[in-house]
Amino acid sequence: MKVEGEIFNKIIAAIQDIGDIGATMDEISRRVPLERHTLSKYLNQLRADGRISYKQIGRAKLWYVSKAPLQHIFRLSEDEKTYTEKIFSRILSDMPEGILILDFDYNILFMNHYLVALYGNCVGEKFHYAFFGSYNDNDTSGIREVIEGKVEEIETQVEDKEGRIINIKARQVENPDGSFSIIAIIRDVTDRVRNEERIKNLSELHRLLGESVNRSYTIDQLCSTILKNLQDVIGFDMGDILIYDPVEETLSSYSTREGDDEVEDCKRIIAREAIQRKEPFMFSCCSDLNANTNTNTSMDMDELTETMTRMAEEYNLQELHAIPLKTKGEIHGALLIFTRQGKTLSDADRSLLEGISESIAGGIAKIKAEEEWRLKASVIEISSHPIFMTSPGGKFTYVNPAFLKVWGYAEDREVLGRSWSDLWARDDIPALVRERGSWRGSLIAKRRDKSEFTTPLFVSLIIGKKGPLQLVGIANSGIR
Amino acid sequence: MSTHTATVMVVDDEPDVLLSVNQILDANNYRTIKARDGYECLAKLKEEVPDVLLLDIMMPGLTTKELLNEIEKDSRLAGMKIIFLTAIHSLEAEEIGLLNSKRVVDFIEKPFSVRRMLEAVEKAIKLE
Numbered sequence: 001m002k003v004e005g006e007i008f009n010k011i012i013a014a015i016q017d018i019g020d021i022g023a024t025m026d027e028i029s030r031r032v033p034l035e036r037h038t039l040s041k042y043l044n045q046l047r048a049d050g051r052i053s054y055k056q057i058g059r060a061k062l063w064y065v066s067k068a069p070l071q072h073i074f075r076l077s078e079d080e081k082t083y084t085e086k087i088f089s090r091i092l093s094d095m096p097e098g099i100l101i102l103d104f105d106y107n108i109l110f111m112n113h114y115l116v117a118l119y120g121n122c123v124g125e126k127f128h129y130a131f132f133g134s135y136n137d138n139d140t141s142g143i144r145e146v147i148e149g150k151v152e153e154i155e156t157q158v159e160d161k162e163g164r165i166i167n168i169k170a171r172q173v174e175n176p177d178g179s180f181s182i183i184a185i186i187r188d189v190t191d192r193v194r195n196e197e198r199i200k201n202l203s204e205l206h207r208l209l210g211e212s213v214n215r216s217y218t219i220d221q222l223c224s225t226i227l228k229n230l231q232d233v234i235g236f237d238m239g240d241i242l243i244y245d246p247v248e249e250t251l252s253s254y255s256t257r258e259g260d261d262e263v264e265d266c267k268r269i270i271a272r273e274a275i276q277r278k279e280p281f282m283f284s285c286c287s288d289l290n291a292n293t294n295t296n297t298s299m300d301m302d303e304l305t306e307t308m309t310r311m312a313e314e315y316n317l318q319e320l321h322a323i324p325l326k327t328k329g330e331i332h333g334a335l336l337i338f339t340r341q342g343k344t345l346s347d348a349d350r351s352l353l354e355g356i357s358e359s360i361a362g363g364i365a366k367i368k369a370e371e372e373w374r375l376k377a378s379v380i381e382i383s384s385h386p387i388f389m390t391s392p393g394g395k396f397t398y399v400n401p402a403f404l405k406v407w408g409y410a411e412d413r414e415v416l417g418r419s420w421s422d423l424w425a426r427d428d429i430p431a432l433v434r435e436r437g438s439w440r441g442s443l444i445a446k447r448r449d450k451s452e453f454t455t456p457l458f459v460s461l462i463i464g465k466k467g468p469l470q471l472v473g474i475a476n477s478g479i480r
Numbered sequence: 481m482s483t484h485t486a487t488v489m490v491v492d493d494e495p496d497v498l499l500s501v502n503q504i505l506d507a508n509n510y511r512t513i514k515a516r517d518g519y520e521c522l523a524k525l526k527e528e529v530p531d532v533l534l535l536d537i538m539m540p541g542l543t544t545k546e547l548l549n550e551i552e553k554d555s556r557l558a559g560m561k562i563i564f565l566t567a568i569h570s571l572e573a574e575e576i577g578l579l580n581s582k583r584v585v586d587f588i589e590k591p592f593s594v595r596r597m598l599e600a601v602e603k604a605i606k607l608e
Contacts, residue, residue: 328568328569328571328572328575329569329571329572329573329574329575329576330569330571330572434500435503435504435507436504436507436508437504437507437508437594437595437597437598438593438594438595438598460593460594460595461500461504461593461594462591462592462593462594463497463500463501463590463591463592463594463597464590464591465494465497465567465590465591466494466496466497467494467495467496467497467499467500468496468500469591470591472593
């Protein structure tokens with residue numbers, strides 16, 4: 001093997017000595033003293049390795065050192081290729097991944113069918129222009145670092161001139177003459193990356209929705225957070241959540257982009273229609289009002305269409321989607337999503353919007369319920385009547401400020417957890433309430449300082465999903 | 481203490497709710513009938529017609545909607561009043577058509593105070 005290697009090197013040196021004009025068999029044999037058929041065998045082995053090539057001039061063959069054997073294969077016509085070269089070039093051409101070969105000056109020497117389908121035939125063009133539309137070789141693909149020898153191999157993901165995400169894996173391939181080429185494997189990973197981003201954004205959206213249920217979000221915070229994340233997932237142009245107040249019959253708006261008064265009025269008209277219908281509907285500027293147009297419409301169809309057309313023209317919109325925010329039969333408002341010209345929502349996006357709208361409605365319902373509860377709780381807090389709750393067994397779980405004041409305690413933690421009999425003279429009341437459901441009468445109460453007083457008392461049992469929950473009592477503030 | 485002769489049937493799949501509500505109605509001088517699901521309710525309605533049906537929503541077996549349909553078909557039950565005693569929201573019940581029947585006279589959401597339930601039962605009986 002060592003001897004063969006030395007012979008190969010001598011043959012290549014001999015061909016290089018002759019220069020760019022090419023070397024005949026006789027010229028080579030003068031420098032490498034081998035018999036003609038032995039030399040021919042070595043020449044063919046070197047050619048099979050891609051290290052040398054020849055041109056047929058008449059009956060003579062002129063031998064050259066291959067500067068770039070890889071691309072040399074693709075330059076040969078089918079007739080000129082050996083069987084191995086044919087197989088190899090077909091595999092590369094038809095691979096389901098892009099194969100790109102560049103020289104040291106970014107010139108594209110070869111691109112296979114996969115890349116031709118994406119970029120057209122760009123052989124002879126500069127890589128950064130063909131792929132990134134830039135004349136500047138300061139590309140972000142990292143290939144420069146390979147060309148400059150800073151790294152042996154790179155793998156990177158970049159956006160091309162068409163907005164596709166391409167994955168590039170490139171490395172140097174050394175040529176027999178000491179020069180090098182760059183061979184790169186390129187894949188269009190746009191769908192995969194977009195899907196990954198979508199899944200990531202969806203996960204984030206669901207996390208935020210879950211968080212909004214567990215954390216004390218205001219409706220304002222909930223809406224702005226959801227809209228922002230929804231925009232990342234769907235990529236709409238403008239989104240609004242309009243919250244309906246059934247008492248005042250008003251709509252308050254949370255928007256990614258606020259318009260002037262007229263536009264905001266249009267949004268309210270569309271939102272009211274969605275609330276009235278209790279079903280989603282959409283308007284496409286290319287078609288007409290879609291779905292559920294014949295039932296439960298609250299307004300004249302021409303007026304609604306006119307409103308939506310006005311909105312579409314004002315903002316150069318393609319689609320308007322209106323989805324009622326409904327949960328447990330209650331409508332809390334509407335989600336409006338607008339896409340700009342040229343952008344339409346997929347069926348998956350629409351399904352997502354409908355699913356998310358119920359989660360948003362659930363979040364809003366929870367926040368409203370909490371606000372309502374806090375309001376009601378404040379009534380109990382400011383009541384002058386002592387109000388308390390105990391477990392069904394009679395352990396105190398809540399007392400209001402009036403209770404603390406009348407019983408002479410400073411803080412509720414002094415009372416919570418104590419037994420019924422610590423604060424009342426009769427200890428059979430909890431059992432009576434559990435049995436009869438409620439109890440009303442006068443009872444002697446025991447203050448912190450051991451003094452006693454008599455007060456009218458009403459106690460009722462509260463029953464929950466699983467059975468008795470609490471006893472709730474209200475005494476009289478008038479101390480006798 | 482008032483003396484009732486009215487009969488109330490309580491239908492709930494939660495044993496503690498069923499026990500507690502029946503015990504309280506008994507203590508307040510109502511005659512009570514217990515049923516743990518829709519099938520048992522229908523079976524017992526064939527034997528006796530109560531004045532008021534305290535009915536849970538979302539029980540295993542027969543759905544509340546199916547149970548209501550069966551009740552609607554039975555002319556013997558025309559005078560029976562129904563009060564829902566449930567953890568679901570009234571709007572949700574309305575949406576699935578549970579509040580359409582004229583027999584349904586009240587809707588009590590859990591958790592509820594017993595006082596509220598007793599007032600509803602008394603009011604339903606007076607409607608007769």
